[in-house]
Amino acid sequence: MSVLFDAVTIGRLRVKNRFVRSATQDFMSEPDGAVSAREVELYGTLAANEVGLIITGHSYVQHPLGRASVRQNAIYDDRFVAGYRRAVEAVHAHGAALVLQVSHAGRQTPPDWLAGQETVAPSAVTDGSNGLTPRALTEEEIWSLVDAYAAAVGRAKAAGCDGAQLHVAHGYLLSAFISPYTNRRTDKWGGSLENRIRILGEIMQRARRAAGEDFPILAKLNSTDGLPGEGFLTLPDVVATAKALAGWGVAAIEVSGGIREAKGVMSAPGIARPEQEAYFAAAAKAVKAAVNVPVILVGGLRSLAVMERVVAEGAADLVSLSRPLVREPDLVARFRRGEATKASCVSCNACFNPAGLKCWLPEKK
Numbered sequence: 001m002s003v004l005f006d007a008v009t010i011g012r013l014r015v016k017n018r019f020v021r022s023a024t025q026d027f028m029s030e031p032d033g034a035v036s037a038r039e040v041e042l043y044g045t046l047a048a049n050e051v052g053l054i055i056t057g058h059s060y061v062q063h064p065l066g067r068a069s070v071r072q073n074a075i076y077d078d079r080f081v082a083g084y085r086r087a088v089e090a091v092h093a094h095g096a097a098l099v100l101q102v103s104h105a106g107r108q109t110p111p112d113w114l115a116g117q118e119t120v121a122p123s124a125v126t127d128g129s130n131g132l133t134p135r136a137l138t139e140e141e142i143w144s145l146v147d148a149y150a151a152a153v154g155r156a157k158a159a160g161c162d163g164a165q166l167h168v169a170h171g172y173l174l175s176a177f178i179s180p181y182t183n184r185r186t187d188k189w190g191g192s193l194e195n196r197i198r199i200l201g202e203i204m205q206r207a208r209r210a211a212g213e214d215f216p217i218l219a220k221l222n223s224t225d226g227l228p229g230e231g232f233l234t235l236p237d238v239v240a241t242a243k244a245l246a247g248w249g250v251a252a253i254e255v256s257g258g259i260r261e262a263k264g265v266m267s268a269p270g271i272a273r274p275e276q277e278a279y280f281a282a283a284a285k286a287v288k289a290a291v292n293v294p295v296i297l298v299g300g301l302r303s304l305a306v307m308e309r310v311v312a313e314g315a316a317d318l319v320s321l322s323r324p325l326v327r328e329p330d331l332v333a334r335f336r337r338g339e340a341t342k343a344s345c346v347s348c349n350a351c352f353n354p355a356g357l358k359c360w361l362p363e364k365k
């Protein structure tokens with residue numbers, strides 16, 4: 001049996017195998033952001049099909065500016081806890097674990113969700129994806145965001161989730177803080193790496209106070225902005241950030257990359273050959289060499305052989321999939337039964353569809 005079916009621990013959490021469903025926005029929440037019956041069904045299906053650790057789609061911590069899209073889950077209020085409790089029950093019924101991803105869209109908030117306000121970000125750097133120039137957050141607003149993230153982690157605990165994951169990737173608010181491209185502040189929240197990652201330390205401290213020291217808090221971390229040239233996030237900064245996160249008590253680090261302006265970096269299109277898979281493996285290996293917590297690799301993993309290799313080569317402890325599990329929610333079960341060795345996802349990205357999460361390819365198997 002593949003090493004991928006060996007159990008692993010993330011802090012106090014035991015995960016029955018090494019397969020993770022990476023956070024995937026499903027465009028299926030209730031209109032107000034509450035977890036819907038369709039979402040409970042989706043999580044139950046993934047759990048029944050042997051995905052060990054399921055990370056929810058990103059759930060926004062502050063209303064209205066933190067919102068990224070239509071039918072996105074919300075966690076900015078206690079009223080959202082009940083819906084997540086139902087999702088947890090559906091997942092636990094199959095012995096899998098559910099981790100709630102908490103997020104704020106920052107400068108990438110689309111104009112539709114601004115309710116007449118401006119987008120907010122560490123600094124006023126125009127976002128090429130929505131064309132908007134955000135307003136730089138005030139010191140007071142930064143503290144209110146720290147509290148919003150901490151409260152969201154507390155709600156994940158109250159819902160019975162097995163952990164929470166800070167979304168520090170893909171150009172959303174927290175990854176915008178760590179990158180010198182989007183963080184040009186000259187106060188204690190910007191400039192040196194220590195200052196750019198300060199917000200993460202403050203969130204970790206307050207989140208652990210809100211949820212308890214042993215509640216697993218994970219982080220999905222950008223390893224690159226994905227744009228060419230100087231002045232962007234560097235790998236040494238990423239490794240130092242990962243070390244700091246581990247020091248602050250983060251239970252596991254998922255390595256991803258790409259901001260929205262860098263099209264096709266986060267979810268690279270057209271992955272057809274093994275050489276195109278695992279496109280953040282080198283960054284994950286550098287992170288893994290520097291931290292003593294489990295590392296999760298996401299990005300273009302398609303074949304069992306590549307997934308086994310990244311674990312064997314010390315690039316990751318767990319492997320994380322998004323698009324393949326949209327197309328084939330039963331993929332992990334079929335891997336285990338020996339009925340498949342490779343995902344049939346062609347990485348066309350048609351699953352980014354606000355009409356709801358499914359594989360939209362006409363020739364679906």
Ligand SMILES: Cc1cc2nc3c(=O)[nH]c(=O)nc-3n(C[C@H](O)[C@H](O)[C@H](O)COP(=O)(O)O)c2cc1C
Nearest residue numbers: 022023024025057058267299300321322323351352
């Ligand atoms: C439809 C869709 C929604 C996504 N939503 C999220 C999200 O809510 N949070 C997140 O961190 N990443 C999100 N991602 C990125 C994936 O988790 C993953 O990092 C990326 O797609 C690369 O992995 P893959 O090749 O297995 O798809 C999303 C990707 C897709 C395709």
